[in-house]
Amino acid sequence: MMVQLEWYLILAAALFCVGLYGVLVRRNAVAILMGIELMLNAVNINLLAFWRFTEPAAATGQAFAAFVYAVAAAEVAVGLALIVAIYRNRQTVDMDQINLLKW
Amino acid sequence: MTQLVLFVIFGAITLAAAIAVVTARNLFHAVLWLLLAFFGVAGLYVLLEAPFFAAAQLFIYMGAIGVLIIYALMLTRGVMRQQVPLVNDQWALVAVLAVALLAVLSWLFLQHTWPTVDQAVGPDSLRTLGEALVDPGRYGFPFEVASVLLVMALIGAVTIVRER
Amino acid sequence: MDFLRNAIVEIGLWIEGLLINAGLAEPAADVIMTVVGAFVVGFTPLMIVVFLIWMYRKVSARIGGRMGPNSSGTWAGPWGLVQPIADVIKMFTKEDIRPQGIDVIPYNLAPIIIVVAAVMIWAVMPFGPGAEMVGADLNIGIFYVLAFSSAALIAFLMAGWSSNNKYAVVGAFRAVAQLLGYEIPQLLSILIVVMVVSSFVGPQGNPLSLQSIVEAQEGMIFLVVLPLPALVFWLASLAEINARPFELLEAESELVAGVQIEYSAMKWGMFYVGEFMGSVAVSALFATIFLGGWRGPWVDTAPVLGTVWFLLKILFMLNVWTFFQMTLPRLRIDQMLAFNWKFLVPLSLFAICVIGVVNKLIPEGATSWLRSGILLATNVVILLLAWAVLAIGKRRRELRAPAGAGVEVGA
Numbered sequence: 001m002m003v004q005l006e007w008y009l010i011l012a013a014a015l016f017c018v019g020l021y022g023v024l025v026r027r028n029a030v031a032i033l034m035g036i037e038l039m040l041n042a043v044n045i046n047l048l049a050f051w052r053f054t055e056p057a058a059a060t061g062q063a064f065a066a067f068v069y070a071v072a073a074a075e076v077a078v079g080l081a082l083i084v085a086i087y088r089n090r091q092t093v094d095m096d097q098i099n100l101l102k103w
Numbered sequence: 104m105t106q107l108v109l110f111v112i113f114g115a116i117t118l119a120a121a122i123a124v125v126t127a128r129n130l131f132h133a134v135l136w137l138l139l140a141f142f143g144v145a146g147l148y149v150l151l152e153a154p155f156f157a158a159a160q161l162f163i164y165m166g167a168i169g170v171l172i173i174y175a176l177m178l179t180r181g182v183m184r185q186q187v188p189l190v191n192d193q194w195a196l197v198a199v200l201a202v203a204l205l206a207v208l209s210w211l212f213l214q215h216t217w218p219t220v221d222q223a224v225g226p227d228s229l230r231t232l233g234e235a236l237v238d239p240g241r242y243g244f245p246f247e248v249a250s251v252l253l254v255m256a257l258i259g260a261v262t263i264v265r266e267r
Numbered sequence: 268m269d270f271l272r273n274a275i276v277e278i279g280l281w282i283e284g285l286l287i288n289a290g291l292a293e294p295a296a297d298v299i300m301t302v303v304g305a306f307v308v309g310f311t312p313l314m315i316v317v318f319l320i321w322m323y324r325k326v327s328a329r330i331g332g333r334m335g336p337n338s339s340g341t342w343a344g345p346w347g348l349v350q351p352i353a354d355v356i357k358m359f360t361k362e363d364i365r366p367q368g369i370d371v372i373p374y375n376l377a378p379i380i381i382v383v384a385a386v387m388i389w390a391v392m393p394f395g396p397g398a399e400m401v402g403a404d405l406n407i408g409i410f411y412v413l414a415f416s417s418a419a420l421i422a423f424l425m426a427g428w429s430s431n432n433k434y435a436v437v438g439a440f441r442a443v444a445q446l447l448g449y450e451i452p453q454l455l456s457i458l459i460v461v462m463v464v465s466s467f468v469g470p471q472g473n474p475l476s477l478q479s480i481v482e483a484q485e486g487m488i489f490l491v492v493l494p495l496p497a498l499v500f501w502l503a504s505l506a507e508i509n510a511r512p513f514e515l516l517e518a519e520s521e522l523v524a525g526v527q528i529e530y531s532a533m534k535w536g537m538f539y540v541g542e543f544m545g546s547v548a549v550s551a552l553f554a555t556i557f558l559g560g561w562r563g564p565w566v567d568t569a570p571v572l573g574t575v576w577f578l579l580k581i582l583f584m585l586n587v588w589t590f591f592q593m594t595l596p597r598l599r600i601d602q603m604l605a606f607n608w609k610f611l612v613p614l615s616l617f618a619i620c621v622i623g624v625v626n627k628l629i630p631e632g633a634t635s636w637l638r639s640g641i642l643l644a645t646n647v648v649i650l651l652l653a654w655a656v657l658a659i660g661k662r663r664r665e666l667r668a669p670a671g672a673g674v675e676v677g678a
Contacts, residue, residue: 002106002107003106003107003110003150004219005217005219006212006213006217007110007114008147008151009208009212010208010209010212010213011114011117011118011147013204013205013208013209013212014118014205015117015118015121015140017201017202017204017205017208018118018121018122018124018125018201019121019125020197020200020201020204021125021197021198021201022124022125024193024197024200025125025190025191025193025194025197025198026125026189026190026191027189027190027191028130030130030172030175030176030179031124031125031130031133033172034124034125034133034134034137034172035124035125037137037164037168037172038121038124038125038137038140041140041141041144041164044144044156045144045147045148048148048151048153048156049151051151051153052151052152052153052224053217053219053220054217054218054219054220055220056152056220056222056223056224056225056228057222057225057231058231059228059231059232059234059235059236059241059242060235062153062155062156062228062231062232062235063232063235063236063241063242063245065153065156066159066232066236067245067246067249069159069163070249070250070252070253071249071252072163072164072168073163073167073168073253073256074252074253074255074256075256076168076171076172077171077256077257077259077260078256078259078260078263080171080172080174080175080260081259081260081261081263081264082263083175083179084175084178084179084263084264085263085264087178087179088266093179095191096191129370131370131373131428131429132370132373135373135425138421154405154406154407154411155407155410158407158410158411158413158414159410159414161414161415161417161418162410162413162414162417165417165418165421166414166417166418166420166421166450167417167447169421170420170421170424170443170447173424173428173443174440174443177428177436177439177440226406229406229407229473229475230473
């Protein structure tokens with residue numbers, strides 16, 4: 001029995017939902033960033049699964065996955081820099097206390 | 104058959120580790136679980152016959168991104184000693200939302216007939232990718248933009264954390 | 268005598284034939300042979316390391332004007348050959364001290380990861396000509412090696428954080444700064460080689476596979492063709508494996524033992540073996556990429572000689588590593604960072620641009636001798652330029668700074 005495309009899609013969707021839960025629920029900023037990384041990984045699984053099962057001869061899916069890597073690296077560098085800067089100013093990375101922009 | 108077994112193993116590793124990431128109390132453990140989840144995803148890439156991305160997953164996600172997260176955790180380690188609630192007060196709602204989203208997505212995926220082809224990955228898939236990434240008519244321009252993005256991220260990160 | 272010419276492959280075929288004659292189906296025999304092959308590839312380095320540690324101790328003792336392990340006193344075999352085995356037994360039987368307040372699972376996992384990562388690298392090393400002499404000739408070859416070498420960084424971080432010791436955490440911080448930073452020149456120098464390989468083996472070859480990197484060195488080894496990437500790769504690799512001029516993670520005089528401070532008995536032994544295997548792996552990588560791997564005289568007639576040449580080259584590079592270990596003092600942390608970011612990274616970035624353009628400008632039909640010559644000339648010019656820039660910078664600093672002020676290394 002072969003592994004079907006749908007299985008990869010469902011697995012990626014589950015990973016995405018777990019990441020979404022982490023992003024929306026955790027209070028620590030670093031933990032939120034980890035949730036984002038999980039979501040990006042889910043996207044990459046999808047891209048590569050579509051590439052493998054619909055057009056393995058072309059490079060489209062792989063190229064997009066490569067761009068996701070670049071974006072993820074940039075995102076984590078800037079995001080962590082922001083978190084460290086916030087920690088320096090406010091001595092906390094608890095997202096519930098970083099509320100200057102809230103009403 | 105082997106494929107199926109390996110898919111189940113790596114999928115289970117990835118999902119279990121991901122759930123541990125969002126539920127672990129100790130943030131350092133959460134990052135270690137995150138690394139395990141990355142490893143499981145790398146295994147899935149091998150199953151998808153994209154070995155380049157499996158190695159890149161180990162190299163970039165585990166070797167660079169995971170390490171950076173641990174580093175940031177150490178720099179903000181004052182928070183690790185505090186006994187604050189792990190999650191905010193909307194966790195139950197979000198959990199329901201996430202499960203509902205998963206259910207809807209899975210239903211959609213199973214509903215649709217995907218135009219899959221039964222075709223093996225050629226031995227030149229890596230070469231095809233490389234040529235597509237530097238071909239000005241295809242992804243040459245986005246590739247350059249990605250490198251500019253990375254340089255900007257590098258400079259931006261340094262500027263943000265610099266002490267004046 | 269024909270058997271001896273390609274002994275390793277012949278033995279493999281003979282065992283497989285034996286299995287099939289014994290009534291096993293061919294696929295099953297294939298699976299068994301794959302498992303046996305993986306076992307051999309995985310365990311040979313581990314076994315050889317015991318001997319190599321003896322060699323390292325002997326050579327380093329000679330450099331220090333000592334005897335090293337010998338047979339006087341307690342019996343340790345001729346020339347102290349049994350000494351490493353006695354050491355291993357001692358290590359196994361020592362008490363395993365578990366400090367208070369550690370994070371148990373990461374603490375115990377870290378030494379295992381170090382050793383596993385060092386073993387995994389051998390899967391793609393070509394031990395001789397032909398597909399049978401490579402564990403798995405992956406089409407990403409060299410990239411796979413780099414991916415696994417970055418696992419050591421995670422192990423250092425796990426060990427440093429979970430030990431519940433401030434020196435260990437400082438060691439882990441240094442590990443990030445050093446290993447992440449020196450990965451860049453290491454990668455760039457390998458990228459130069461990969462770029463050049465594809466023009467040596469032609470458009471059909473796969474320049475990432477280690478086997479085709481060795482095949483590309485048919486006319487001339489890359490140490491001669493590309494001395495600059497070889498130098499950068501060697502220095503960056505020394506930092507990656509935490510060897511003496513860059514031995515900042517352990518730094519006995521300041522950090523006591525860095526990340527290893529709380530480890531005892533066999534767990535410490537695994538760190539030791541893992542680091543030693545790292546140096547063996549770097550030697551093997553250097554031998555493969557720059558010294559021609561299994562290439563040598565008479566390999567065409569007797570392929571088994573290729574394995575011998577490869578092992579001899581590894582031994583040679585290991586001795587170079589020992590000389591570095593025993594003769595160079597340790598850099599300060601700021602010198603280590605400055606050497607990377609102000610010298611190695613700009614140099615390798617400049618080199619990859621220049622060598623890439625020059626390599627492209629050489630017409631496709633050029634003989635490999637002509638190509639090698641032009642590349643060598645380019646390398647020499649870049650090295651001279653780097654030397655000139657350093658000399659000018661040093662002169663300007665001397666003019667600016669008061670006399671007697673120290674000169675930073677590589678700055």
